[in-house]
Amino acid sequence: MSDPRALEVLRRVFGYESFRGDQRAIVDHVIAGGDALVLMPTGGGKSLCYQVPSLVRAGTGVVVSPLIALMQDQVDALTELGVRAAFLNSTQDWREAREVEQAFVNGELDLLYVAPERLLTDRCQQLLDRGRIALFAIDEAHCVSQWGHDFRPEYMGLSLLHERWPDVPRIALTATATEHTRAEIAQRLKLDEAEHFVASFDRPNIRYRIVEKNEVRKQLLEFIRAEHMGDSGVVYALSRARVEETADFLCHQGINALPYHAGLSPQVRAENQSRFLREDGIVMVATIAFGMGIDKPDVRFVAHIDLPKSVEGYYQETGRGGRDGLPASAWLAYGLQDVVQQRRMIDESQGDETFKRRLGQHLDAMLGLCETVECRRVRLLNYFGQTISACGNCDVCLEPPExxxxxxxxxxxxxxxxxxxxxxxxxxxxxxxxxxxxxxxxxxxxxxxxxxxxxxxxxxxxxxxxxxxxxxxxxxxxxxxxxxxxxxxxxxxxxxxxxxxxxxxxxxxxESPKAARAARGTRAKPQAVELPASAQALFEDLRAWRGEVAREHGVPAYVIFHDATLREIALSEPDSLDALGHISGVGARKLEAYGEDILERVAAHAAG
Missing domain, CATH: 1.10.10.10 (Winged helix-like DNA-binding domain superfamily/Winged helix DNA-binding domain)
Incomplete structure (x- = not known):
């Protein structure tokens, strides 16, 4: 039976009228004390699956998150909602850490974020023994898979959660996992009795396109100028040198681009990531070291200028576009040299024959996606065991190859x-x-x-x-x-x-002649539903107001409100707090903090 407290929290705190897909079943299962393994695409609402139970169950929800750099933004977003959230990581001095520890022991936190490395220390485990734990959430759980694209050795130690706190429910979450990877996650995290919830992997708002590589930097520039000028985007490259060269090239062509890779200093990486999250229109050129856990909802394109090593990696990376549900592009340039290079890298890798064979299988699946004559989305989702009909929103469907x-x-x-x-x-x-x-x-x-x-x-x-x-x-x-x-x-x-x-x-x-021409020139941009002129003007005014508030609070603009929420406000023009409170994404805390300001702007707009 559904727990009524869950829906009340969803509406009051997060401002959503109802759960989506499997969210309700997952939330009820965890509230009741059950373990869960959740596979849900990026933008599908995974975080609510542990945030809501953490607010309903007694105690503090402990979230294992692999990226220290993003904890601050996650905590900021929850604080804006009125949730008592904090983190423990190496960026804090001893005084800040002690305050957080004391708040946890006193039962004054709803959610506490920790990195796996810290969780595995005796000090952190002894701290958790002194407080009350509502649940453990293991985010980005695919990091435990040795065959995955984001393997983190420290995740291997998280089986201790079951051993040390056997009565605390655990929920492991990831956006990408084949059946094999899913079994590996369950086995390594000791989630043998956990219920599996596998949502649809389909992201229908993303338009997939793969083009033949030919002067790739020029192709990338033409793609951005024709379809995404001024938009936020991510460009993935395999090497650090290629990242630096591409970011520099785009900057010289008038694109606001920043580099991100493991060879940069932590300070530069953190600064570039912060700018990407907080400013509009930044293009981040990065290795796969960037992106996991990024909550920025308005990334309008993800481009790959080198062939990804696996379908799982490709899906995870492209999924960072269009988290707000609005149209986004996944663009990949791929050529003969990519295949030669990837095959050579596998041959030269240090693993045994089993390891090399698995890498070869990953590459074969990626090549199959690139060379398919059927719908890209059909092929992509079939890799994860899901069957759909042709999507009508990929290059193969729109311009069928011969x-x-x-x-x-x-x-x-x-x-x-x-x-x-x-x-x-x-x-x-x-x-x-x-x-x-x-x-x-x-x-x-x-x-x-x-x-x-x-x-x-x-x-x-x-x-x-x-x-x-x-x-x-x-x-x-x-x-x-x-x-x-x-x-x-x-x-x-x-x-x-x-x-x-x-x-x-x-x-x-x-390629069809039409597709070949399109690869060299311009092409129709995936369009969101256009707002009427009047609503568009109000939407832009609300975005400007949101930007000012975000700067005052020192948080990314989307932490205040998502574009989708501002679009709905612009269309419905609410004239009361009650009407505003029924708009998706406007919870009680935000209604109290920003409601009057928004209504004033709506009224001023209506008055001309």
Whole structure:
């Protein structure tokens, strides 16, 4: 039976009229003392699943959060709601830490955030023994998976929660986990008896697009200028050097971009992250070191200029866009060199063969998503065990690629690789192979006498870009491989023989002419539902007011109100506190703190 206190807290504190999806079932289960493993997409409302029970149950909810840098913002947001929240981490001096510890022991906190490293110390465990714990929430629980993209060794010690406090309910939460990762989380955290709640992974407001990489910085700039100029966004790159170069390039092109990677000092990282959270229109160029736990709701695009290593990582990173439910873009540029580089990195990794095989499986799944001729979202969600129909909001649905018989083209490539492999001691990459196929008499082709090869010039009918597409897809399908020589040399595989013998038809993917043109130029931006002119003016006025309040309070603007809440106010033009209080996102504390100011602005707008 549902606990009525949960809905009362949801309405009074958070300003929402009802729970969404599985939230109610999860909240009731935890309030009743049950353990839970929750998989819910970014922006799906995971935090409410432990915040509401923490406010209903006696004691303090202890939240294990992996990122110290974000605890302050999480606590600020709860404080704005009137929730008694605090954190314990290394940024505090001993006096601040002692005040928080005493507040916990005295029962004066609703929520306490701690990093896993601190939780594992004897001092912290002894502190928790002195107070009353309502529940343990383990956020970003995928960090416990050794096969995951964000593995944190300290998470492995969190099984002690069950051993030391067996009667305290635990809720582990993550946005991404395959069935295998889910089982690993449950096993490592000793959540064997926990009920699993798996929400839909679909984020229908995100438009997925993958383009062929060709002068990627220029492509990225065109994408931002055409679709997201002035918007907040995140650009992911694999290396620190690439992050620095891209951020610098965007800045010189008039884009307000900042770098973020582990090689920067903690002070610079914290400062850049703070600016991204608090200012509008910042583009953060980062390695995957950035993003986990980021609550910024109005990130309008997430771009990848290098191929992600796994579908889980890609989904987690793209999910940081559009948390407010408004339209957002997930844009990825991917090319032949990405495949060669990733295969080489796997070969050179320090793990055993099992580890390398698992990395290869992750990469194969990511390549399958890139090369699919079916709906991106169908393929993406199928990876997590969910079946949907075509979405109508990805590049494949909007501009379907063409499938063509690439059997003969593949045979030409494989024949060239076979003939070059006979030359001992020489190494030839993709560019040289393409030159031979297209009959280009380069200095290197002439030097090695490759004009005399029977495959020289047999591929003059296809462009260099088309041949790169063929090579890329042969690598993705396992019909070519990167040799273990460390130079990116291409070699045949077990599957190559069947293609060379013509034993089956090989269908390949080719961009439609419309998609190819769009990749080089402008394209329709995913649009939110447009506000009427009058409501738009009020919305902008409310955003300006929100910015002033946020600066006074020293918090990000979205901590005061989300854009979605301000849009609803602008559309409905409430004329009383009671009417304002029924708008989603306006809880009792915010109604008391800001209600009169908002009504004054609405009335002034109505009066012209």
């Amino acid at each position: 499938a063509w018989d690439g059997t003969v083209a593949a045979q030409k490539v494989l024949s060239a690789v076979y003939r070059l492999a006979k030359e001992r001691g020489q190494r030839y990459g993709a560019g040289h192979i393409i030159d031979i196929l297209r009959g280009k008499s380069t200095e290197r082709v002439a030097q090695y006498g490759h004009e005399s090869l029977s495959v020289f010039g047999v591929g003059a009918d296809l462009s260099e870009s088309a041949w790169r597409g063929v090579l890329r897809q042969l690598l993705a399908k396992g019909l070519l491989q990167v040799d273990h020589d460390g130079y990116g040399t291409l070699a045949l595989t077990e599957g190559s023989r069947a293609v060379l013998k013509g034993e089956y038809q090989l269908m390949l993917r080719r």
